[in-house]
Amino acid sequence: MKAVVCARHGAPETLEIRDLPQPVPGPGEVLVKVAAIGLNFFDTLIIRDLYQVKPELPFSPGAEYAGHVAALGEGVTGFAVGDRVCGYQTYGAARAYVAAPAQFLAKVPDDLDLVKAAGLIVTYGTALYALRDRGELKAGERLAVLGASGGVGLAAVELGRVLGARIIACASSPDKVRFALEHGADEGFDYASGDLKAALKAFGGEKGLDLVYDPVGGDMAEQALRALGSLGRFLVVGFAAGEIPKIPLNLLLVKNCDARGVAFGTHARANPGWLRDAVAELMGYARDGRISAHVDKTFPLEHCAEALGEISGRRVKGKVVLTIAD
Template identity: 80%
Template sequence: MKAVMCVRHAPPEALEIHDLPEPAPGPGQVVVEIAAVGLNFSDTLIIRDLYQVKPPLPFSPGAEFSGHVAALGAGVEGFAVGERVCGYVTSGAARQRVAVAAEFLARVPDDLDLVKAAGLIVTYGTALYALRERGELKPGESLAVLGAAGGVGLAAVELGRIMGARILACASSPEKVAFAMAHGADAGFDYAQGDLKGALKAFGGQAGLDVVYDPVGGEMAEQALRALGNLGRFLVVGFAAGEIPKIPLNLLLLKNCDARGIAFGAQARSNPAWLRDAIGELMGHARDGRISAHVDATFPLERCAEALGEIAGRRVKGKVVLTTG
């Protein structure tokens, strides 16, 4: 079978296509014939050894996928050969077939496109975990989303709308702002306008913002934190800007607010039952049209390097997905 392989830590152009032996399912595992692989910003980091999870070389990137059950290992119940499934593996999905523990799989309804299903798990799962479990977002609260047109940003806009928040979408161009607003944001801010802190404070009003969702980091993080109100929550999702900000802790004291880390992967790996429930909920939203599961572009497996380059260059709105067919 064909597989995208990271044989040395380097930028995407160093990835290679290899022919590997067919996987066999171990006890409790399922072999999935992969139809689509969702790519994420974390994939651009893991291949350069800049991510918190460090798989041994060589490995395939790709944390989420969809496809059909090809074989069942000993002890697996609840799945049948030929069923449509999606799953989460942290890394290793960018290949034609993968063996994965059954507990990290969920069924995909017949009326949900497999390409969309492959791109739901990480971005929308991150946003769901961030806004509901960690952010405790309530109806009517104000939510500012940085990087609002990217995968995790768009997911936060759409899920924030479902949860009843007032949403300010912040992005790096007028086109990206317009894209986020078309998907449910109440207002938008283009970073080129300059005064991010002022825009955030204006949107939050006298009471200040309730929640900031930040997958960008860099110099904007402190500006956003300063716009929080009393008991506000600053959700640390990632660092797409490339710089991990150093937040003055006195701001948390003076503003009586929280900074909360969002580690979707750790949550998913430690609580597979939560992951299955979350995937089921998200697929229900996608089927009913409450979330778009927007796929900006698809690439064949062999063009994985090009696809990751698009993500690294922050040129993507929503998701990029690899296909094997």
């Protein structure tokens, strides 16, 4: 089978395409013939050995995928050969076949495109876990989303709308801001246009912001935190800017607010039942048109390096997905 392989840590250009033996599903596992693989920002880090999860070499990137059940391991129930499924794992999905524990798979409805299904789990799962579980977002609250046109940012805008929030979408260009507004944000802010803290304070009003969703980090983080109101929550989602901010803890004390980490992967791996229910909920939203599951670009599996380069270069709105011809 064809597989994208990281044999040595480095830039996307160091990835290789290899022919590997097709896996055999073990007890409790399902063999999936993969049709599409969702890529994420952390894939650009894991191949450079800059991510918190550090798989042994060689490995394949890719944490989410969709396809058809090809075979069942001993003891598997609830799935049949030919079923349309999607699945989550931290890495290893960028290959033609994946043998995965059945508990980390979900069925995909016939009317939901497999390419969209492959890009749903990580970004929208992260946003759902962040906003509802960690952020305790309530209808009518004011939410600021940084990096609002990227995968996890766009997901937060759309799910924030589903959850009834008022949303200001912050991004690095007028075009990206317009994109977020088209997907449900109430207001937008281009980082280059002025003072982020002032814009967020104006949006938050006298009470201040209730929630900040930050997958960017860098020097924007503290500005956004300073716009929180009392009992506000700052969600630490990631560090796409490449710099982990050092937040003065006295701000949490003085503002009477919280900073909360959002580790979707850790939560999903420890709670497969939660993951299964979350994916089913998200697929329902996608079928109903409440979220777009927007895929900006697709690339053949063999062009994985080019696809990851698009993510690294911040040229993506929503998701990038690899596809495998049948």
